[in-house]
Amino acid sequence: MQARILIVDDEIQITRLISMVLGSDGHQTDVAHSCHDALTLIGQQSYDVIFIDIMLDKNQGGLALLKTATTLSPTSRVIMMTGYPDVATATESIRYGAFDYLCKPFDSLQISSITRHAIENRRLQLEREQFRANLEAINRSISDAIIMVDQHLQLQHLNDAALQCGYSADQLGQAIDQLSTGCNGSCRMALAETVRTGQRQELKRIECRGNGSRTRIVSVIATPTTSEDGHRTGAVAVIRDETELDALERQLQQRSHFHTIIGRAPVMQQLFTRIEALADVTSTVLICGESGTGKELVAQALHECGARKQKPFIKLNCSALPEGLLESELFGHVRGAFTGAIKDKMGRFQKAHGGTIFLDEIGDISPALQIRLLRVLQEREIERVGDTTPIKIDVRVIAATHRNLQEKVRRGEFRQDLYYRLNVVRLDVPPLRNRLEDLPLLVEHFLHKFSHKFNRTCSSLSEDVLSAFRSHSWPGNVRELEHLIEHACILSQSSIITSDDLPAEFFSIARSTPETGTLPHPHPDLTIKEALHRTGGNRTEAAKLLGVSRRTFYRWLEQQAD
């Protein structure tokens, strides 16, 4: 390799000799006969090798030049020359950074050989430095934390990302088992295990809470490190932050629907997971939630997820029937049990044998029926009305209520023992206003459903309608939304639903309901009256116009009457 070499000596024969030898070796040489000239050249040029005579400028000026040259050109290899070799000057030269020392007189072979070594040494050092600089750049730029320990588990190296794991540069040299990073130290345990066994350790998806920072999901890979001769020198751990990956995976795993229940909101995802977990358990489940939130869909999903799915799913709305009828509906009756009982009738419990019975509006049953139901749940047998023979039943009971049962128990309106029997497992279905992020999905579902049903092409909502939907508090929950879209699909003349397609009442309600109500509550008197007026007193139509179920509508009417 051709090198650029400076020869500094006030003896012209010496500079000539060296120039000649190095020139014939293919190098490029410059010559200076004084410190001053040498410094000028060093300032202008970068030299691979510099020869300096110690006795420069008639004294030991060569040593002073050596000091300056190594400062100005730290990568140059400096070879000192002298005609009066002694240990003191040789030692001093090396101390000041000389690469080697050449005693006069020397021959061409010596010149070539020492130059070759100097050039090779410089090349290796530059290569090492480049390698170290690259490594540091990599260390700094990668987001994975890197932690190195030696065989005594002493911390040897950390990169910037390791600071996020609770490590700090002032811990270098300390034993990792003595360190505290404010967490359970899984990465340190992995390193210690790797050092102990010489085996690679891998930890997947563990929590990293370095120094109380936010919890991150990380994976740790610890591998043994070895010296060139194959001896183990310690271990290195790479800690990769997988928090975002984890979140993305979770998002991907999120379901937009579960059986017939639509919803992507986190509360719905939790609900889906719980339904799955409870599917094959026979325990009674109590489903709580406001009217129209989809409690019946949840009950159906519970049934369809489980082993009983081939068996009957029997539902009964406990508030829809008067007490006597309800009792006979639930348990059945024998002929002659009461006036009008002209033949035996099988009750819903018996019909649900092997399957599931869904008792909706359980909070509305009378105290007498509460006792009978409690007995059924305890004994797992029923007695038909007018008969005392017990009939064994194998039925999973799912109950639902929009009422606050605990409050009813407190007021003495609902038996505490029955409450506990029903509330073995409780599922809460969130109101729509608490998961408004699901609005687009639900809207799309209902648009599709009603477009198909009414042979329309409604495919989207105008921005105005969407924003009104977003600011509405949805006291009637998903049912209210469903009715609104049904109404709009019937009226709409185009593929986009506009404000004109919605009942005017919706906008007055949207304005009058608070942003975040807690319970469904009646709309202003005027609105109910107006709805009845507009529909000629037809309550079903009036309820639809208001976007609520008939049941809710009746409840409001009752409340108004009170």
Ligand SMILES: Nc1ncnc2c1ncn2[C@@H]1O[C@H](COP(=O)(O)OP(=O)(O)OP(=O)(O)O)[C@@H](O)[C@H]1O
């Ligand atoms: N998450 C949902 N996805 C799709 N449709 C839904 C959802 N929630 C409710 N619905 C629809 O809204 C209407 C009311 O649902 P459902 O009868 O299950 O509510 P509920 O909570 O049992 O009401 P109530 O307390 O008045 O009996 C149904 O037509 C149902 O299909």
